[in-house]
Amino acid sequence: MGRFLLKRFFQTILILIIISILAFSLIHIIPGDPVYAMLGTDISPEYHDQVYHSMGLDLPLVKQYFRWVGNFVQGQMGYSYHFKEDVSTLVARRLPPTLILGILSAVVSVILGLLFGIITAVRRGKPIDSVLTVLANIGIATPIFWLAVLLVFVFSLRLKLLPSWGFTFPWVDFGRSMKQMVMPVLCMSVGGIASYTRQTRSSMLEVIGQDYIRTARSKGLKESQIIKKHAVKNALIPILTLIGLTLRNSIGGSAIIERAFNISGMGSVMVEALSARDYVALQSGIVFLALITCVCNLLVDIAYAYADPRIRLE
Amino acid sequence: MKKLAKALSLLLVVAMVLSLAACGGGNTVPNNSGNNNNVAPAEPKILKIATVKTINQAGFPSAAGTDQKVVATTVLESLGRYDDKGNIYGFLAKEIITKPEEPAIVLKLQEGVKFHDDTPFNAQAVCEVYDILKENGQAAQFANVESYSATGEYEVTIKLKAWTTDAVEKLCIGCGQMFSPTAFKKNGIDWMYTHMVGTGAFIQKEFTIGDKIVCEKNPNYWQPGLPVIDGITIYQFDDETAAMNALRTKDIRLIIYPNMQNYKTLLGEGFTRYGVDSCTGIAGVLGMFFASGKEGQDVTNLKVRQAICYAVNKEGLANAFTEGLGVVTEQLGVAGTRENNPAVKGYPYNPDKARELLKEAGFTADHPAEVTLTFTKAYEDIFTAVQRNLTDVGIKVNLDITDNIGDKITMNGADPYVSICWWSAPTMVSGWFRYYSANPFTMVRDCLDLKAAGVIDLYDKIMTAATPEEQKKLMDELAIKTVDELCLYCPFYHTLSYYIGDDTIINSDFGMRGNTQWTPETVDFK
Numbered sequence: 045m046g047r048f049l050l051k052r053f054f055q056t057i058l059i060l061i062i063i064s065i066l067a068f069s070l071i072h073i074i075p076g077d078p079v080y081a082m083l084g085t086d087i088s089p090e091y092h093d094q095v096y097h098s099m100g101l102d103l104p105l106v107k108q109y110f111r112w113v114g115n116f117v118q119g120q121m122g123y124s125y126h127f128k129e130d131v132s133t134l135v136a137r138r139l140p141p142t143l144i145l146g147i148l149s150a151v152v153s154v155i156l157g158l159l160f161g162i163i164t165a166v167r168r169g170k171p172i173d174s175v176l177t178v179l180a181n182i183g184i185a186t187p188i189f190w191l192a193v194l195l196v197f198v199f200s201l202r203l204k205l206l207p208s209w210g211f212t213f214p215w216v217d218f219g220r221s222m223k224q225m226v227m228p229v230l231c232m233s234v235g236g237i238a239s240y241t242r243q244t245r246s247s248m249l250e251v252i253g254q255d256y257i258r259t260a261r262s263k264g265l266k267e268s269q270i271i272k273k274h275a276v277k278n279a280l281i282p283i284l285t286l287i288g289l290t291l292r293n294s295i296g297g298s299a300i301i302e303r304a305f306n307i308s309g310m311g312s313v314m315v316e317a318l319s320a321r322d323y324v325a326l327q328s329g330i331v332f333l334a335l336i337t338c339v340c341n342l343l344v345d346i347a348y349a350y351a352d353p354r355i356r357l358e
Numbered sequence: 359m360k361k362l363a364k365a366l367s368l369l370l371v372v373a374m375v376l377s378l379a380a381c382g383g384g385n386t387v388p389n390n391s392g393n394n395n396n397v398a399p400a401e402p403k404i405l406k407i408a409t410v411k412t413i414n415q416a417g418f419p420s421a422a423g424t425d426q427k428v429v430a431t432t433v434l435e436s437l438g439r440y441d442d443k444g445n446i447y448g449f450l451a452k453e454i455i456t457k458p459e460e461p462a463i464v465l466k467l468q469e470g471v472k473f474h475d476d477t478p479f480n481a482q483a484v485c486e487v488y489d490i491l492k493e494n495g496q497a498a499q500f501a502n503v504e505s506y507s508a509t510g511e512y513e514v515t516i517k518l519k520a521w522t523t524d525a526v527e528k529l530c531i532g533c534g535q536m537f538s539p540t541a542f543k544k545n546g547i548d549w550m551y552t553h554m555v556g557t558g559a560f561i562q563k564e565f566t567i568g569d570k571i572v573c574e575k576n577p578n579y580w581q582p583g584l585p586v587i588d589g590i591t592i593y594q595f596d597d598e599t600a601a602m603n604a605l606r607t608k609d610i611r612l613i614i615y616p617n618m619q620n621y622k623t624l625l626g627e628g629f630t631r632y633g634v635d636s637c638t639g640i641a642g643v644l645g646m647f648f649a650s651g652k653e654g655q656d657v658t659n660l661k662v663r664q665a666i667c668y669a670v671n672k673e674g675l676a677n678a679f680t681e682g683l684g685v686v687t688e689q690l691g692v693a694g695t696r697e698n699n700p701a702v703k704g705y706p707y708n709p710d711k712a713r714e715l716l717k718e719a720g721f722t723a724d725h726p727a728e729v730t731l732t733f734t735k736a737y738e739d740i741f742t743a744v745q746r747n748l749t750d751v752g753i754k755v756n757l758d759i760t761d762n763i764g765d766k767i768t769m770n771g772a773d774p775y776v777s778i779c780w781w782s783a784p785t786m787v788s789g790w791f792r793y794y795s796a797n798p799f800t801m802v803r804d805c806l807d808l809k810a811a812g813v814i815d816l817y818d819k820i821m822t823a824a825t826p827e828e829q830k831k832l833m834d835e836l837a838i839k840t841v842d843e844l845c846l847y848c849p850f851y852h853t854l855s856y857y858i859g860d861d862t863i864i865n866s867d868f869g870m871r872g873n874t875q876w877t878p879e880t881v882d883f884k
Contacts, residue, residue: 126414127567128552137566196603208603209595306593306600308569315596316412316568 052345056338063334064116068109070330071101071323082125082321095125099324116331126322127313134313134325135332141211142309145301146294148225149232153290156233157240158283164241165248165279166271176241183238188231192304195227209306228305232298236290243286247279254278281352288344292337402588405862406610408601409594410617414567415551418537419494428614432573432590433474434537434556437465437484438530445696445826446526450479450536450557451514454526458824461521463529467512471580473538474561481508486539488529494547499528522821523829559585568594605629605859612859618681624858632857643690644740645849646731656727661719662753663845666729667705668712669751670744676851679740684851689837692852696830699837705848712751723752730756740850811844 071078079095080087087095099122100108115121121131160180164173200208206223214221251257252275260270299311310329317325411425421430437451448454453466471479485508492500502525504517518525538555545553552565557580560573571592575585593610595601598620604610605624612632616624625631646666648657656662676684688704691697721727729748733741738759745755808814816836823829840846 128414128548129567193599196600200603200607204607207609208607209600209609303597304600306595306597306604308566312568312596320412320414 048349049346052342056342059338060331060334064113064331065109067327067330067334068112070327072105074321074323078323082323098123112327116328121328122324124317124322124325126317126320127325131325131328135310135328138308138313139310139332140213141307142295142298142302142311144213145211145225145228145232145307145309146291146298149229149236149294150287150291152229152233153236153240153294154287157237158244158280160237160241161244162248162271162276162279164245165252168249177245180238180241183234184242186234188235189300189304191234192227192231192301195230196304199227211305211307211309224305228301228307231301231304232294236294239290240283240286243283244279247282248275251275251279277351281348284344284348284351287347288337288340291340295336296333403586404589404591405587405612407590407592407612407614407859408604408610409592409614410596410598410601411615412568412594413571413592416565416571417535417554417556418547418550419491419496420532420535425614429571429592430535430554431558432560432571432592433554433558433562434535435558436531436536437467437534438526440531446530448530450534451484451530454530456526458521458822461518461525463516463518463526464509465514465516465530467514468580469512471557472578473536473541473557474555474576475538475541477538477540479536479557480511481514482511483539484508484514484536487536488533490539490542491533496533499533503529520822521824523823524821560590570594608860610859611862612857614857616858618683618853621856621858622681622683629858630861632859643687643692643849643852644684644737645690645847645851646744647847648845655729656721657729659719659727660845661715662721662727662729663848664705665712665715665719665727665751666748666753667845667848668708668715669753670747670848670850671707672850673707674747675740675743678743680851680853683856684853686851687849689841690847690849691833691837696826697833697837699834701834702837702841704841705845709747709751716752721752726752726754728754728756730758732758732760734761735759811839813839813844813846 074081077092077096078101079092079099083092083095096102100111103111112122119132121135123129124131124134127134160176164176164180167173196208199206206226207220210224211228212221212224257270257274260274261267265273295310297311298309299315301307302309302312303315310333313325314329314333316322317329407428409425409428411423413425413429416426417430417434421427421434435450437449438446438454439449441447446454448466450468450471451465452468453464455464455466457464465481465484467479467481467484473479473483477483485506488500488506502519502522504519506514506516509515516525516529536557537550541553541555542550552567554562554565559576559579559581561576562571563574564570564572573590573592575588579585593604595604598613598616601610601613601616602620602624605613606627613620613624621631648663648666657666672686676682676686685693687693688706689699689702691699693700716727719727731741731745741757745757748755813836816832816839820829820832820836823832
C-alpha cells in the first residue's frame with residue numbers, strides 16, 4: 045500500500061510539473077511583448093520596464109521558471125495588474141466560495157446519485173426505476189445555465205423564496221448563506237446526480253447478477269442484507285473514480301454558475317483574467333486548479349486502493 | 359465506507375433541513391425598505407447598484423467611462439460641475455472667476471472642507487493635486503497653463519498662456535476631481551487606483567475588483583444634512599440577466615448601462631429610466647465625417663456630400679440599432695444642450711432629393727459617384743445598412759473595415775476615405791474638432807480647405823471667446839456653417855443616457871455627470 049501511494053504521489057508531482065511548465069509558457073507563447081499585451085500600449089516606457097522587471101521577464105527563461113515556481117510554492121503568485129492585488133490574496137478570497145459550492149454539490153451528487161442508482165437497480169423494471177431513469181436522462185441532457193435561469197425564475201421571481209444572486213459564508217450569516225446556496229448547488233449537482241444514478245444502476249445490476257450474490261440468496265439471507273452487505277460495497281468501487289472527477293468538474297466548471305448567480309468565485313476570476321489578458325492571474329489559477337484536480341485524483345486513488353484489495357496487491 | 363456514507367447522509371439531511379428552515383420566511387430577499395413596521399431598528403438605507411462592466415479603477419488619475427464616473431463621483435468631488443444646461447458652475451471651488459484679458463482663472467475654494475483622511479482641502483491641496491495629475495498622464499490638460507499657485511489659503515490662481523474657453527472645463531472638471539494628495543504621497547500610484555480619498559458625501563470602505571465597491575455615509579460631510587442615505591454599494595455583475603433579476607427582486611435598485619435590449623425589456627416591465635439627456639458629455643452621436651485622403655474623390659463635391667446625407671435613413675438606423683431609443687439628430691450638439699442650434703436645417707431622409715443632387719453634380723447610372731466608408735469592425739452592421747441606403751440612390755459604395763480609425767486619418771491620405779465612424783461626446787465643442795484640430799488639413803484634404811472656408815477661424819474664436827454668450831453665438835454660427843453650408847459631417851442619431859431602476863432615487867439628479875448624485879433628496883426605499 046505504501047509503495048502504491050508513493051508511486052501515485054510521484055505521478056501527481058510529475059503531472060503538476062508538466063502543467064506548471066505549460067502554464068508558465070502561456071506568457072511566452074503570446075505574440076508580442078507580454079507587458080504590453082496585459083496593460084495595453086498606452087503605458088509609459090518607464091512603467092513598462094518597471095513591470096517587465098518586476099515580473100522577472102528580463103531573466104533567462106529557466107531562471108524565470110524556477111523563480112516563478114519557487115514563489116508559487118511560497119504562496120507568492122505575483123501581482124495581478126487587472127485585479128490590482130496579489131494573486132495569492134485574490135485566490136484566498138475567491139477560492140473559498142468556489143470550493144464550498146464545489147464540495148457541497150459533489151456531496152449532494154454522490155449521495156443522491158448513489159441512492160437513486162441503488163433504488164433503480166433494486167427496483168429494476170418497476171415504475172420508480174422508469175421515473176428515476178427518465179429523470180436521470182433529463183438531468184444529463186439539461187444545460188446548467190438553462191436550469192439556473194429556470195430556477196431563478198421560479199424560486200426568486202415567482203415564488204420569492206430564494207435570493208437570485210450572491211454568496212455569503214455560512215459563518216457570517218447561516219440562514220442567508222443556505223438560501224443563497226440552494227440554487228447554485230442544485231444546478232451544479234444535477235448533472236452529477238444523473239451520472240451517478242446511471243453509473244450506480246448499471247454497476248449494481250452487474251453485481252447483482254454475480255455468483256456470490258446468488259450464493260448469498262441461496263443461503264437464505266434477507267434481500268436488504270444482500271444489497272447492503274454484498275452488492276453495494278462492490279458496486280461502488282468503479283463509482284469512486286467518478287467522485288474525483290465530480291469534484292474537479294464542480295470546481296473547474298463553476299464559472300457558468302458563478303456568472304448566473306453572480307458569485308465572486310474562482311471561475312469568474314479565470315474568465316475575467318482571460319478576457320483582460322491577465323496572464324499572471326491565469327497562470328496561477330491554472331496551476332491551482334490543476335493542483336486541486338491532482339489532489340482529488342490522489343485521494344480517489346487512495347480510496348480505490350482501500351476499497352479494492354486487488355489494486356493494493358497489484 | 360459504510361460509516362462515511364452514513365456521515366455524509368447525515369450531513370446532507372442536516373443541510374437540507376436547515377435550508378428548508380431558512381426558506382420558510384416568505385420573501386427572503388434582503389429588504390432595504392426600512393418601512394417595515396415590525397422591524398424595530400430601521401435597517402441602514404443602503405442604495406444597491408449594479409454595474410455590468412468590470413470597474414478596475416476609479417477616479418485616478420481621472421474617471422473614464424460612465425461606470426467609473428458613477429463610482430468616482432460617489433466619493434470624489436470636483437472643483438466645478440455642469441448644470442442641466444451644460445454650463446459650468448463652481449462646486450468645491452465655490453467661485454470660478456475667469457479673466458480672459460490676463461489670461462487667468464481664479465478659484466475661490468469652499469472653506470472648512472476636509473478629505474476623508476482628515477487632511478484639509480485648501481489651495482495648497484489643489485496645487486498638489488494638479489502637480490500629481492501632471493506627472494501621471496494628464497500633462498496635456500495643462501499644456502496651456504503657465505503656472506498655478508496658492509494665492510491665499512482658499513484661493514488658487516491659474517495663469518494661462520492664452521485664453522481658451524475650455525480651460526475652465528479642463529482644470530475644474532477634467533482635472534478638477536479632488537483626491538487627497540497626502541494619501542497619494544503616502545500610498546503611491548498603484549494604491550490610488552482602487553482607493554478613493556475625496557471630499558464627497560460617501561467614504562470608500564471597500565473596493566474589490568470584480569465584486570463590489572462599498573461606500574459609507576460621510577458623517578462629516580461639508581454640506582449640512584447630506585447625504586440622506588447611509589451608504590452606496592455598487593456590485594459588479596458579470597451577467598446582465600442576473601443583474602436584471604436582482605433588480606426585479608429589489609435586491610438592487612439600479613443598473614448602470616445595461617445593453618439596450620435589456621434596458622428596453624426592463625422599461626417595458628415598468629422600471630424607471632434615469633439619465634439626463636441634455637447634460638454636456640452625456641449623449642453620444644453616431645455618424646460619419648467626410649474626409650478624403652486622395653485627390654479627386656467624389657466627396658469633394660458639396661452636392662455629393664449633401665446627397666449622402668439625404669440618402670441615409672437616420673430614423674431607420676436609430677430604430678434598427680438602438681431598439682428605438684436613439685434620437686435622430688442633424689447636428690453634433692444634441693437637442694437641449696447649449697451647443698445645439700435649432701436653426702440648423704440638416705438633411706432629413708429624402709432619397710429623391712439625393713438622386714436629384716447627384717444628377718446635378720453630373721453623376722449618372724453609367725458614371726456613379728463612388729465613396730468608401732471606413733469604420734471599425736464594431737460598426738459593421740450599421741455601415742452595411744448605410745451602404746444599402748447609398749446604393750439605393752445610385753452611389754457606388756466600398757466598405758473599408760479598419761482596426762484603427764486614428765491611424766487612417768493621420769496616414770496622410772494613403773487610402774481614400776469618405777467617412778469616419780465617430781462615437782463621441784458631441785456636446786463639447788472642443789470635442790467636435792478633436793481630429794480636425796489635431797491635423798485639420800490632412801483629415802479633410804481635398805474635401806475642403808477648412809481654413810479657407812473659415813471653419814478653423816470660427817473654431818478658434820469659439821475656443822477663445824471671452825464670455826459664454828459670445829461663445830454661444832459663435833457655436834450657433836459654426837453649426838450652420840458645418841452642416842447646412844458645408845455639409846462636413848453626417849450625424850445619424852444620438853443615444854440617450856440611460857440607467858434603469860425602480861423609483862428609489864427618483865428626482866435625485868442621478869446620472870448628472872459630476873453631480874453628487876449620491877445625495878438624493880427623495881430617497882424612498884419602498
